[in-house]
Each structure stands twice: as C-alpha cells, then as structure tokens.
Amino acid sequence: MTAPSPGAALGPAGRAKIAVMPNPLTPELKNHVKSTHLAALRFRRAIKSFDPARRLDPADFDFIAEAARLAPSSNGLEPWNIIVLASGELRAKFVERTGANAAQAGQASHLVAFTAKTARGIDPSGDYLAHIGATVHSMSPEQIEAWRGRFKAFLTNRIGVWGSDDAMFGYTARQAYLALENMIVAAAAIEVDSCPLEGLDYAQATAVLAEAGLIDPALDAFAVAAVFGYRSEDPKRPQARRPIGEVVAWA
C-alpha cells in the first residue's frame, strides 16, 4: 500500500491510482470502505438549521466541488453549472426573493445554485455542444457535426424530449441533480452537513442570477440549490427509509 500524496484525491487519478488503495482491494479494505461509505450516508441528513459561525475550510469546499465536476452526465455534455453565492449581498437577495428557508440558505457556510441548460442552451445545433465536443472530448469539427445529428436523434427518438422546452430542461436538470448528489455524498464523507433545496421560487431564482449577470436566461436556468456547512442541531427524527426488500426487486 502506498502512502497518500497531499491532494491526490483532487488529481486526475484513474482507478489504478486511487490514492491509498490497492487495486484490487483486499477483502479487509473492501469491508472498511463499505462501512465508512455507509457511515457517511447515514451521517448525511437534510439539515434544517445551520451554525452561522462555522465556515467550511476552503480546501474542503474544493473537494466537494471536485466531486461535482466528476459527476456522470448524459452524452458527456455536463449541461449544468454551479454558482457559489459567496457575496453576502447577492445571497441575501437570492434568499429573500426566492423565499428560501433562511435558517438553511441564509446561515449555512455555502449556498450553491445549480443551473442547467435550457432547450436553447442545449440545442444540438448550438455553440455549447461544439464547445464540449472540442474542449472536453477533443473532437474535430467533422466529428462535432456528426455528433449534432446523433444527439438530436437521441433527444427525439430515444428519450422523446425534443420539441418540449420543459422536457428538454428536465433532461438537463436531471444531470445537475447527479452533481448535487455527488456533492452531498462527498460532503458527508468529511462530516460536512448539507441540504438540497428545491423549495423555493424557481422563476425568481433564475431572475436573480440573470440580473447579477451570472447567466443568460435564454441559455441557462436555475435547476436546484444546496447548502453546505455545519448543523446547529441534530435532526428531530431518525433517518427513515423503506426496507431493502421493498426497494430492490429481482426479476
């Protein structure tokens, strides 16, 4: 087993280079990873009230943001962005105008807005697909043109969202939720609390971000928010879930 190098978890390491783990895992280590991973998932709760005095270490937030960056996305398009509402003024405006819960959105260390591509923003003939094709997937102009056709066929014939702005936005917003999930799980792994936030005014959220010049609402819209920080009190109820036999079916 090799010693972890500082920052290894943030580097471009692949499976063979998971910082401190042999590949394949020994049975003992595998059991250790399973128990620490489940412990993190049990630690993670939708925290309602945050300690305003406790801020995240910037390196911890970098780790959580890196987890978002590594999220999978349909067609590798990453049709979302994260905006950290770091300015007190903008954050206060966002909380007030969207009606978000102030004990969460107002007090947690970090308030993050996820935006997702609108139907126009993700249009197969548009600039975003060309940008991702060229910069992320190293495609030639010819490959990008072919990709445009395949992507439009996928939207139309496979998942049936083409032609509906709402369904197209639902498709891109789903990808943002995967990034959100990666973030809250990564946060829990380092005992950082979080809460996803859907319970706010979406039109106002998009408007606040647009008025601040952070998005062009023709291309991007608010998808969901999340807060990260430290709980000021434990949840009143235990983490309650259906039993595994009700969740998983084998056929």
Ligand SMILES: Cc1cc2nc3c(=O)[nH]c(=O)nc-3n(C[C@H](O)[C@H](O)[C@H](O)COP(=O)(O)O)c2cc1C
């Ligand atoms: C997509 C999504 C949106 C949510 N929106 C809110 C919200 O706006 N406010 C809130 O307090 N909790 C919100 N929650 C938290 C859920 O209510 C919570 O996860 C659920 O009740 C289970 O509790 P637990 O996460 O503590 O186990 C949201 C969760 C998800 C996954």
